[in-house]
Amino acid sequence: MTTAIDIHHIDKHFGRIKALDGLDLQVETGTVHGFLGPNGAGKSTTIRILLGLLRADRGRVRLLGGDPWADAVRLHRRLAYVPGDVELWPNLTGGEAIDLFARLRGGTDPVRRDELCQRFDLDPRKKGRTYSKGNRQKVALIAALASDVDLLLLDEPTAGLDPLMEAVFQECIREACAAGRTVLLSSHILAQVEVLADQISIIRQGQIVETGSLTDLRHLTRTSVDAIVDQSAAALATLAGVHGLQDTDGHVRFEVDSDHLAVVIRRLGELGVRGLTVRPPTLEQLLLRHYGDEPARHGAVA
Amino acid sequence: MATVMVNRPVVAAPSQSGGTVTGTGTLLRFMLRRDRIRFPAWTLGLGLLMGYFATALETFVESPADLEGLTAFSGSPAGALFGGPGFGFDDLTIERFLAGQYGLYVAIGAGLMGLLTVVRHTRAEERSGRAELIRANVVGRHAQLTAALVLVATMATVVAILIGGLMASRGYDLGGSLLFGASVGAVALVFAGVAAVTVQLSEYPRAASSTAGALLGAAFVLRGLGDMAAVQGSGASWLSWLSPVGWSQQTAPYVHDRWWPLAISLAVAVIAAAGGYALATRRDFGAGLVPPRPGPARAVAWLDGPLALAFRLHRASLIGWSVGLLAAGLAYGSFTEPLLDGFTDAPEDMVAIMGGAENLLDGYLGTMGLTMALAVGVYAVLAMQTLRAEETEGRAESVLATSVSRSAWIGSHLAVTAVGVPWLLLVAGAGMGVGAAVSTGDAGSFGGLLLGHVAHTPAVWLLLAAAAVLYAVAPRVLPLIWVVLGYGLIVGYFAPILEIPASAVWLSPFAHVGEHPLEEVSVVAVLVLTVLAAVTAQVARLVFRRDVVGRT
Numbered sequence: 001m002t003t004a005i006d007i008h009h010i011d012k013h014f015g016r017i018k019a020l021d022g023l024d025l026q027v028e029t030g031t032v033h034g035f036l037g038p039n040g041a042g043k044s045t046t047i048r049i050l051l052g053l054l055r056a057d058r059g060r061v062r063l064l065g066g067d068p069w070a071d072a073v074r075l076h077r078r079l080a081y082v083p084g085d086v087e088l089w090p091n092l093t094g095g096e097a098i099d100l101f102a103r104l105r106g107g108t109d110p111v112r113r114d115e116l117c118q119r120f121d122l123d124p125r126k127k128g129r130t131y132s133k134g135n136r137q138k139v140a141l142i143a144a145l146a147s148d149v150d151l152l153l154l155d156e157p158t159a160g161l162d163p164l165m166e167a168v169f170q171e172c173i174r175e176a177c178a179a180g181r182t183v184l185l186s187s188h189i190l191a192q193v194e195v196l197a198d199q200i201s202i203i204r205q206g207q208i209v210e211t212g213s214l215t216d217l218r219h220l221t222r223t224s225v226d227a228i229v230d231q232s233a234a235a236l237a238t239l240a241g242v243h244g245l246q247d248t249d250g251h252v253r254f255e256v257d258s259d260h261l262a263v264v265i266r267r268l269g270e271l272g273v274r275g276l277t278v279r280p281p282t283l284e285q286l287l288l289r290h291y292g293d294e295p296a297r298h299g300a301v302a
Numbered sequence: 303m304a305t306v307m308v309n310r311p312v313v314a315a316p317s318q319s320g321g322t323v324t325g326t327g328t329l330l331r332f333m334l335r336r337d338r339i340r341f342p343a344w345t346l347g348l349g350l351l352m353g354y355f356a357t358a359l360e361t362f363v364e365s366p367a368d369l370e371g372l373t374a375f376s377g378s379p380a381g382a383l384f385g386g387p388g389f390g391f392d393d394l395t396i397e398r399f400l401a402g403q404y405g406l407y408v409a410i411g412a413g414l415m416g417l418l419t420v421v422r423h424t425r426a427e428e429r430s431g432r433a434e435l436i437r438a439n440v441v442g443r444h445a446q447l448t449a450a451l452v453l454v455a456t457m458a459t460v461v462a463i464l465i466g467g468l469m470a471s472r473g474y475d476l477g478g479s480l481l482f483g484a485s486v487g488a489v490a491l492v493f494a495g496v497a498a499v500t501v502q503l504s505e506y507p508r509a510a511s512s513t514a515g516a517l518l519g520a521a522f523v524l525r526g527l528g529d530m531a532a533v534q535g536s537g538a539s540w541l542s543w544l545s546p547v548g549w550s551q552q553t554a555p556y557v558h559d560r561w562w563p564l565a566i567s568l569a570v571a572v573i574a575a576a577g578g579y580a581l582a583t584r585r586d587f588g589a590g591l592v593p594p595r596p597g598p599a600r601a602v603a604w605l606d607g608p609l610a611l612a613f614r615l616h617r618a619s620l621i622g623w624s625v626g627l628l629a630a631g632l633a634y635g636s637f638t639e640p641l642l643d644g645f646t647d648a649p650e651d652m653v654a655i656m657g658g659a660e661n662l663l664d665g666y667l668g669t670m671g672l673t674m675a676l677a678v679g680v681y682a683v684l685a686m687q688t689l690r691a692e693e694t695e696g697r698a699e700s701v702l703a704t705s706v707s708r709s710a711w712i713g714s715h716l717a718v719t720a721v722g723v724p725w726l727l728l729v730a731g732a733g734m735g736v737g738a739a740v741s742t743g744d745a746g747s748f749g750g751l752l753l754g755h756v757a758h759t760p761a762v763w764l765l766l767a768a769a770a771v772l773y774a775v776a777p778r779v780l781p782l783i784w785v786v787l788g789y790g791l792i793v794g795y796f797a798p799i800l801e802i803p804a805s806a807v808w809l810s811p812f813a814h815v816g817e818h819p820l821e822e823v824s825v826v827a828v829l830v831l832t833v834l835a836a837v838t839a840q841v842a843r844l845v846f847r848r849d850v851v852g853r854t
Binding site for chain 2: 048051053054055072073074077079081083089090091096097099100101106129130
């Protein structure tokens with residue numbers, strides 16, 4: 001597999017504010033890569049550096065084998081970008097904007113464009129100023145998805161879309177992936193990334209704090225266990241990897257590191273389990289561990 | 303939206319006045335906070351401009367003979383066109399000359415202050431979406447417009463007091479000084495009222511300010527034509543009475559000292575503002591009066607590259623400017639014959655002093671060429687400002703994310719504007735030529751007029767390229783280019799009167815080509831300016847290598 005995006009240790013300052021702090025990111029060709037992080041973590045800055053709109057202060061960036069700052073024009077023919085906050089020309093219609101973007105990128109498939117307009121339920125005859133945020137977003141999405149490109153850079157692309165359109169979007173991304181396209185999907189909406197992404201990188205304060213497949217990341221996390229047992233669960237507390245054990249009249253709640261799950265479950269079984277709920281970690285929990293009060297820092301896996 | 307206050311459980315009840323202006327006081331304080339730089343910049347700036355004129359003139363006029371010399375120009379029809387009706391110029395004093403000749407420019411500045419401030423705090427806020435946040439609070443429907451108008455009234459009062467005080471402090475008659483100050487402030491009020499109407503018409507702040515600005519331009523032209531007729535003692539001098547700027551000038555400070563024309567200004571300001579309120583209740587929030595219509599579902603075939611996009615974005619403004627300059631050209635041109643007539647009636651030795659009737663006509667036509675060049679300069683600067691809007695409003699980002707390079711992006715906007723410059727000068731020159739030909743019944747001056755206008759192209763190009771460099775360095779320094787344009791205007795009109803040294807005149811890009819047909823067009827200047835402009839534009843493209851988002 002080749003690498004579509006290869007960012008090596010980049011820094012970016014805006015004045016005295018450090019937006020990116022030694023960020024590393026690799027995206028394999030043909031995969032959907034989720035780029036997760038809270039607002040202000042540096043997602044958009046990273047994507048704009050990939051577009052050559054901003055220049056990194058330090059570090060190395062390769063995009064589709066080229067330098068995004070120096071070869072911007074050549075590379076942009078092979079990618080399409082959807083910003084998180086789409087701004088259109090107030091006096092151009094949505095249809096005109098779609099055609100314009102496609103032509104500026106080097107051509108589009110008119111059949112596919114019309115099909116996408118239909119699927120996204122967009123009236124292309126409206127002027128840019130009359131569109132709601134969601135509809136402006138659709139214009140940029142249709143322009144990007146109708147283009148025959150290798151790479152899609154999507155910066156929180158579904159902000160403002162309703163759930164129905166979100167489903168259409170997911171369908172389109174799966175099709176793009178099936179067609180061999182690479183997708184970098186930035187979001188703070190965890191469910192969206194969970195559904196689509198092959199790989200996930202989590203960014204916080206300008207650094208990648210986790211990267212890997214969802215399964216990889218779950219290795220690093222705890223599983224929540226909620227059980228009703230006959231005997232005292234005090235013995236569990238002494239086991240390695242068990243956190244926050246609560247025992248109220250036989251109702252036991254605790255979290256366990258995934259690495260120690262096997263041992264703990266075996267011991268739990270010996271306590272006479274009458275009821276058991278085990279939940280996998282959600283991405284919310286992943287983020288909570290990174291952005292919550294725990295100062296824990298993990299090395300990258302991948 | 304005014305109903306937001308209904309369930310408010312706070313003891314401090316909304317005002318009894320129906321609540322449509324609830325929150326005006328808070329908004330006014332907020333606007334003062336936002337304009338903490340602009341407010342003093344406008345008011346002090348206008349005051350200082352008047353102070354500069356006064357100081358420069360007092361330095362220059364050392365003897366009564368110097369004053370006589372001034373009358374020769376300012377008492378002429380061309381002087382009236384760019385100054386005023388010349389009250390009391392037969393017995394000239396410094397203060398009469400200041401009020402009668404320079405007062406016009408301070409008044410125009412005050413008009414701009416009024417209209418731009420209203421647009422900034424009403425339609426621009428609405429367009430940006432910030433007004434929606436404001437209006438969702440306990441704020442009446444008319445609070446923003448009211449606060450903006452109160453703000454302008456405050457600015458106008460400060461300007462009036464500053465200018466009145468400044469003139470009085472130099473020992474000029476107190477009553478006349480205060481009247482002069484008030485006459486300047488009145489223009490700000492009228493155009494604040496005009497803007498209160500124009501902001502209701504369209505959704506775009508730019509459309510609102512350009513409509514109001516065009517009316518200010520029309521006011522300038524109308525009173526110019528009227529004043530010219532008045533100085534000649536024949537023709538349509540009543541035209542001055544159609545112009546809000548004219549009302550202010552008709553107060554004749556230091557001569558007749560009449561306050562009553564300002565009552566017209568005040569009445570029109572109030573009526574216009576009332577019209578604005580009435581229109582505001584007839585439209586939806588965020589909308590104009592004309593509902594949007596569906597447009598084409600597909601882009602036309604030619605809209606396929608950065609150059610085509612730049613043309614599409616500048617097209618509406620180019621059409622507007624073409625119409626405006628054509629109308630102005632026709633109006634000014636049609637006054638050629640009355641101008642000549644006025645001169646045949648004048649005493650013969652006076653005509654001789656001016657270099658004969660032929661030269662006077664050429665001087666007028668040449669000055670008009672420069673005037674149009676300065677106006678086209680305004681177009682060029684505004685065109686560069688749309689680039690700034692493209693960037694700050696996030697559309698540049700989407701275009702630069704396609705296969706359009708930075709250099710192609712800025713280059714295509716520059717190219718479209720650069721082609722627009724000679725086109726607009728040609729249109730203005732053709733308007734003047736046709737107007738002059740119809741007026742005199744002789745088309746002989748047509749070719750010379752076209753040349754006189756179009757010859758200024760390289761000067762405007764240089765201005766445009768300099769603006770591009772400023773923008774390329776940092777968008778926020780772009781407004782500095784207005785200094786160059788303002789300098790060109792002062793040098794172009796007042797260099798002989800203010801005795802500006804030749805080396806300082808030389809700095810203005812507009813001072814080299816020559817004001818044809820009065821002067822010959824300098825081919826060397828045309829070539830040098832063209833090369834300089836091309837080099838400067840190239841510098842702009844090279845400098846434009848900075849980050850294009852996240853900066854201002």
